[in-house]
Amino acid sequence: MKKIFFALCLSSVCFAAPVPKPLPSFxxxxxxxxxxxxxxxxxxxTLSILDVRKKLDVAFHQSYPQLIDSTAARFQFYQNSWRxxxxxxxDHELMLADAEDREIKVTDGEVREELENRFGPxxxxxxxxxxxxxxxxxxxxxxxxxxxxxxWYFIHSKALQNVTPQDIRQEYRxxxxxxxxxxxxxxxxxxxxxxxxxxIDELAKNIHERLTKCSQTPEEMQAELKxxxxxxxxxxxxxSPEYTSNHLxxxxxxxxxxxxxEEKQYGEPVTQFSRAENKTIARIxxxxxxxxxxxxxxxxxxxxxxxxxIQKAIAAESDRYIMKLRKHYGYDASHLQESLPDTLNxxxxx
Numbered sequence: 001m002k003k004i005f006f007a008l009c010l011s012s013v014c015f016a017a018p019v020p021k022p023l024p025s026f027x028x029x030x031x032x033x034x035x036x037x038x039x040x041x042x043x044x045x046t047l048s049i050l051d052v053r054k055k056l057d058v059a060f061h062q063s064y065p066q067l068i069d070s071t072a073a074r075f076q077f078y079q080n081s082w083r084x085x086x087x088x089x090x091d092h093e094l095m096l097a098d099a100e101d102r103e104i105k106v107t108d109g110e111v112r113e114e115l116e117n118r119f120g121p122x123x124x125x126x127x128x129x130x131x132x133x134x135x136x137x138x139x140x141x142x143x144x145x146x147x148x149x150x151x152w153y154f155i156h157s158k159a160l161q162n163v164t165p166q167d168i169r170q171e172y173r174x175x176x177x178x179x180x181x182x183x184x185x186x187x188x189x190x191x192x193x194x195x196x197x198x199x200i201d202e203l204a205k206n207i208h209e210r211l212t213k214c215s216q217t218p219e220e221m222q223a224e225l226k227x228x229x230x231x232x233x234x235x236x237x238x239x240s241p242e243y244t245s246n247h248l249x250x251x252x253x254x255x256x257x258x259x260x261x262e263e264k265q266y267g268e269p270v271t272q273f274s275r276a277e278n279k280t281i282a283r284i285x286x287x288x289x290x291x292x293x294x295x296x297x298x299x300x301x302x303x304x305x306x307x308x309x310i311q312k313a314i315a316a317e318s319d320r321y322i323m324k325l326r327k328h329y330g331y332d333a334s335h336l337q338e339s340l341p342d343t344l345n346x347x348x349x350x
Contacts, residue, residue: 043331059081060130078347091325115138154317175295185247203229211284211286247259
């Protein structure tokens with residue numbers, strides 16, 4: 001259960017951000033400058049851009065410890081992640097208020113152990129590289145551990161209970177409906193063209209008889225087929241490239257012509273008038289290969305489907321829990337657009 005708990009909570013504490021890509025080179029003495037501003041107030045606690053930066057510093061170390069000395073990578077991480085971190089910080093403050101009311105705590109020993117897990121045995125040296133003090137790291141770690149517990153109690157555990165075996169079976173049926181079994185057909189088309197319908201019927205019949213009597217492919221028979229067509233004035237024959245397609249995505253005409261064929265088999269000539277070419281065309285389909293792609297069995301897919309259902313349930317439970325907290329603590333999120341306008345860019349390089 002403890003492993004499940006930390007796996008489910010990890011994405012909320014160390015949120016996923018795009019891997020920093022190399023930025024254009026700049027002078028080594030440039031630094032990241034923070035334009036501090038008050039963002040919002042949650043249950044009496046004021047949150048600012050500096051609070052967001054501290055959270056980002058810890059998250060950056062957890063996600064990309066190998067880039068801890070790269071100012072460029074850290075700056076890009078800030079740029080990509082600060083808005084998400086701000087919204088997450090607000091939600092976490094509401095959870096911390098709820099935890100305080102419910103008297104849910106963590107011990108100093110637990111916090112100390114987690115600090116060593118995150119920053120290694122030389123905590124002070126690592127924190128100096130991260131750019132935060134020991135007291136700040138202690139507070140951030142303690143708060144995140146409390147948030148993890150609140151999320152387990154009021155989001156993740158409920159989500160796990162809400163996903164039943166019946167739900168997984170139903171999701172499997174939905175998957176089969178959206179991803180039906182299919183066959184992959186590899187085939188060629190012998191196209192016979194003539195100006196006179198009477199000519200094409202006879203030529204198509206002769207070519208079909210010749211093809212079905214031999215054990216060769218249309219490609220191997222091209223030269224002989226062209227000679228047969230040259231005996232008829234105004235007639236021609238062409239062999240298509242080899243096509244491979246999901247049979248469900250084929251046109252109705254091609255699917256109908258190929259559906260009853262076995263591998264290495266020619267179909268009967270199919271004749272139709274082409275308005276585009278103003279000619280009558282007869283087509284003989286040759287099926288080279290037919291592969292079956294059955295749906296994955298339930299046992300193979302159930303674990304993946306269960307995980308997807310749990311993630312959806314977590315998202316739904318999270319929304320319900322946060323809305324409940326906002327209502328309970330009287331937090332109005334409508335002013336966030338003013339605090340976080342699209343033009344706001346609190347970090348810069350100087």
